[in-house]
């Protein structure tokens with residue numbers, strides 16, 4: 510069967526709502542969120558049911574058609590972007606966006622993979638519940654994408670990553686068979702855990718079609734505070750003090766340098782400085798209460814920050830006086846990526862080292878990077894409490910994006926990743942490998958990890974139809990041990 514006959518077959522299967530090869534319809538989905546990777550696709554397939562996903566995959570497998578799964582296309586490593594050949598089809602889950610059941614007793618929600626995170630938040634809030642994972646891309650990111658990247662976000666400190674919140678999954682495997690693991694079993698020791706294999710698999714061994722997710726009680730109230738500190742080490746000392754004093758009330762602990770705040774104020778309408786201080790570092794702290802027997806977060810925050818100001822660790826601090834102000838503080842944090850994109854070219858690294866070493870990493874390595882690549886500025890921000898920082902290196906003022914990337918992207922990123930590896934860290938704490946980090950992943954991974962990944966990929970997807978060129982560096986022979 511020729512390529513066009515295969516596409517015709519898919520078109521008949523999916524109808525006009527589920528199939529298009531019109532270049533105008535495809536255009537928004539063939540470039541990654543950061544606008545750095547541009548691909549082409551033969552068609553956009555948008556199935557409405559798991560059965561349709563299964564039929565698509567059976568056809569693709571029979572005819573060696575490659576598929577690129579896509580949710581909201583908000584991923585940061587171009588994992589959902591096809592290559593330039595135009596031979597692959599995009600497989601979008603966006604039409605599968607039903608929330609099937611919210612169970613207030615077991616505190617679980619069952620939904621399809623195309624549900625957008627923000628819609629999930631709103632739907633479960635109506636039942637007095639909360640899905641605790643949240644992140645800046647919540648208006649686009651889908652449940653399937655969040656599972657497939659094992660997303661983190663700003664509340665990991667208390668609730669863990671997506672892996673901790675997925676109670677069950679349904680997926681279509683590369684041979685078209687449907688794996689039904691939706692029932693939320695707390696204990697299940699039938700060997701390899703397919704659910705955990707699919708979490709973080711970036712669409713390379715199957716399509717997540719539905720999921721059962723764990724919820725928590727809705728918040729009764731919260732206190733969101735903005736604190737100015739001098740250095741990352743001071744922020745870390747504040748984190749240790751907060752962990753001791755505030756225990757389970759502590760839900761978020763994010764840091765940012767003043768330069769990140771400056772970018773947000775400049776580019777994001779309606780944002781303003783929470784505290785006067787225009788140098789040093791800032792910490793955003795969220796304290797929560799979700800049951801009546803807990804102390805009110807506002808008084809916890811007042812006591813704690815009073816002590817920190819007195820001790821000289823906090824230079825300035827303000828507790829949001831209203832929910833609107835709390836949202837405004839979080840908007841600053843969630844807008845850093847968007848503001849940076851408007852400010853000019855930058856190289857993004859999403860890294861982790863042991864929590865206790867992150868402040869030292871920032872303070873020691875950043876000046877060295879800036880000195881080695883004159884004119885660059887390191888903007889390190891994010892989840893200090895998880896030992897995970899978005900470590901961005903901004904181009905010198907006036908640099909042209911394409912020229913600067915061509916000259917420096919590979920060399921600077923390799924330098925950053927070498928330093929992370931020397932600390933025993935990970936070159937991908939949250940966003941995955943996709944195509945953006947594939948070469949560095951191969952260069953820096955130990956052979957045992959790479960060989961296991963390859964073996965799993967080849968066993969489950971021998972025809973290589975699922976998201977080729979992403980996550981798994983497929984060498985012709987196994988890496989030497």
Ligand SMILES: Cc1cc2nc3c(=O)[nH]c(=O)nc-3n(C[C@H](O)[C@H](O)[C@H](O)COP(=O)(O)OP(=O)(O)OC[C@H]3O[C@@H](n4cnc5c(N)ncnc54)[C@H](O)[C@@H]3O)c2cc1C
Pocket residue numbers: 542577578579580581582583584585587588589602622644645646647649650651652653654655656657658659660661662663711712713715716717718843846847939940943976979
């Ligand atoms: C402003 C902003 C802030 C962000 N902040 C964070 C953050 O703090 N923490 C964090 O972890 N991420 C963050 N992200 C990244 C992004 O939101 C997450 O990676 C998210 O999980 C991607 O979801 P998506 O639906 O857009 O997936 P996509 O980008 O469409 O796809 C991501 C990967 O998953 C695969 N995939 C998608 N759907 C499926 C499916 N149903 N089955 C199998 N594979 C699938 C794709 O092939 C691709 O490899 C941020 C993004 C933005 C834009």
